[in-house]
Amino acid sequence: MDEPEFRVVDPVLRFLRLFLPTTALAVAGIVTLLVAGHLTGPFQQITVVRAMLASKREFFQDEQVERILMAKGLQVHVTPVGSFDLAAKEDLDSYDFVFPSGQAANEQVKKRRTGKHAVPYRPFFSPVVLATYRNYADALVRAGVAERQAGGDLYYDLSVGELIGLIDQRKLWSDFGLDNGNRIIAQTPDPCRTYSGAVYVGFVAFASESDTPRTEDAAAELARRIKPYFDVEGQHLEDMAPKYFSPEGRTFAPVAVIYEHQFIAYQTGQARPDRDRVLLYPKAQHQSAPELISFGAAGDRIGDLLMHDAALRKRAVELGFHLLGAGGGPEEDFAAFVSGRGLSVPRTGFGDMVAYLPDGPLFDLMRKEVGGCR
């Protein structure tokens, strides 16, 4: 008589025996989808790329950009830091790439990476502008320092020199018919930490003194002369752009130093153009050229995609950037996109202020003196 036979069944095997056919089908389907690039699933190897970014993080935090990169197995983990803070971070080398917002900060990073992998990519540029509201822009027109651009109802040209004249005379917004007893200034992010803040120091310096300082003494003297214009504001705000676009923006800062791309991205994201928010273009402009500086293979991969991937470059235009590098002329892309969205195309300025800025170390000395940087 046989003893009763007990077969030990591995529950996993038993499960598989029951469900393997369906599972196999599902797996096959997912694999097909993955290969076709429509879906990212748990099987795909995702490379997490660690990056430090200033204002250009808005590009990498855009949902469409995230999706395009994810389809290629890439995910950018963003650490938000001001451009100059970024260049000075102790753990700089631990990132795959950094993306300072403009020239002077780019150079500081590259200097620190001397002798190490540091490949720069310049995919796009964007002018530094002053963002404001219609009634404030009109007040500046009445004050004789701004004029509306012909054919561009959202844009004004601004004479920074004449604006400084108003600041010097301690004029209040209420002197020009507004319900605001604060002194007229443009509010800037901290020049100690941010590139746009430093560029505004450059605007004011250039407008105050046509002779570019060539010695440390001359740079320090000029910085001390213009510092009072910045002291009016006291403590600077961080992250001007998101505050400016909020319904409470007027309370934060009626005139804020931001990048043009932030304004264009906001306007084209609206159902119809917001005619209350307008830009002031300094007559002597500065085109900020942010640089992706890669510290290794993963960073190189992102940099190459930014220079050559059609979908990413198209999205960059939609986010308000002027393209640089391969492909059509940058102005055509920008102008075509902006007018395609029912906005008028801003007229660019008369010259590039960067030509008049002092050398890197002197400019650095000036922004630190003005900002009272630690």
Add this chain to the structure above:
Amino acid sequence: MRAAVAVLVLLMAACTASTPEPVRLTVLASSELADLGPVLADLKRDTGVELAMEYKGTIEASGQAGGYDLTWLSTNRFLELRGGEPPLSATTMLSPVVLGVKPGKQLGERPTWADIADRAALGELRFGMADPRVSGGGLAALIGVATAAAGTGSALRTEDVSCDRIQGFLAGRAFDSPDVTGEFVRRQSEVDAIVAHESEVLALNASGKLSQPLEVVYPRDGIVLSDYPLTLIRPDKRAAYDRVVGWVRSPGAQRSIMERTWRRPVDPALQRAEKLALPMGNALYFPDSQEVIDRLLAFYDRAGTGRQVVFVLDYSTSMRGERVSRLREAFAALNGFDRFHVGETVTIVRFAGRVLEERSVTVSGRGDLDALLAVVASDDLQDHTAIWSAVDHALRLVRGEATVVLMTDGENNAGLTANEFFRVGRGEVPVYPIRFGEADPADLDRLAQASGGRLVDATAKSLLEAVREIRGCR
């Protein structure tokens, strides 16, 4: 088969990935964030991150951030003034510091801080505020009022705080409890208003604990805005921090914060609730120096200590006509931050060749101010000018902390000479001479310098401006 099992395990892992690993973070938070309880419960449910909150006043907390994983304060401005540089922070919600006032106090259409100070100085508006030595809301209010009082339209500088122009405002302070809304509920029958965040006023109105709801006043000369940054202190908690920030800034959480705590969302696209859609007006520029804050708090600590101001007024015959009427107008026009205030002792000494009249009043309301104006309205002008004897007389009247203001238009030609006056030690009372007409600037400047006061020249500006300039100086 092994490969198939691996695939299956992977698939199952993918299916369960929506239940994240539980994490507990320690958070040092501003006291008023105790109202976030239900929001934090949702956060834990959705992200697995539990925030263990410890509540303190923002000012107190700004010096103690070390030892916590995160901070969640009303603002990082005070942290930065102390030299702190938070590595990573994200704004989460907004609320302005406002005046919540009982209806019927008739402050007028869109009042300024000066209008509020004016009524407070007269004892006609009694308000509660949070202690500015502890609370961010309390200190923001103090900075706001002091910036408005300085009237420069720019950020407060140390020199702007040298003349203390907020004593009139502070005369209306009924309490400075750390729990401003709780204290107001207890004392609502005797107190008219609170200085607090908009969120605290609206929550109080909705609580049913008030016999009549407070009206929210956004002072026209400017507010201070809190933006509640969530800040990473310990870098190794970055992953959990990212989960929290991502969740708090998501539309659902932003809506929930707005509906439960009356704070405005940072998400620009989110429709504000009706009561949170009102324009807040302008923000005052914020000072960039800890020294300014320290000075402001020193003045705050000394508020209400019964100060005395002695006006020594020249009623010699050369003042007849336009000059004396300008002097009367200047006194009548003192209002807002410059008004004589409850608790202050005001002494007026009229002089010509000798002291003509002396009158002291400790202000308790409007009636006392009328009595002072009556003294100034006197038509009793006489010959000669005894400047030094009159100042000497005034200094003898001083009791405790005081300032002396001398207004004269002429040369000394009676009583003590300048040399006789200066031969005697004069103590610590600062004298502020206001010069107009033919008065000798050299002697008056010597008087100001010797006493620690300052000479104000009213030949180039109105007498009222000159009086305003030294009002509150000590």
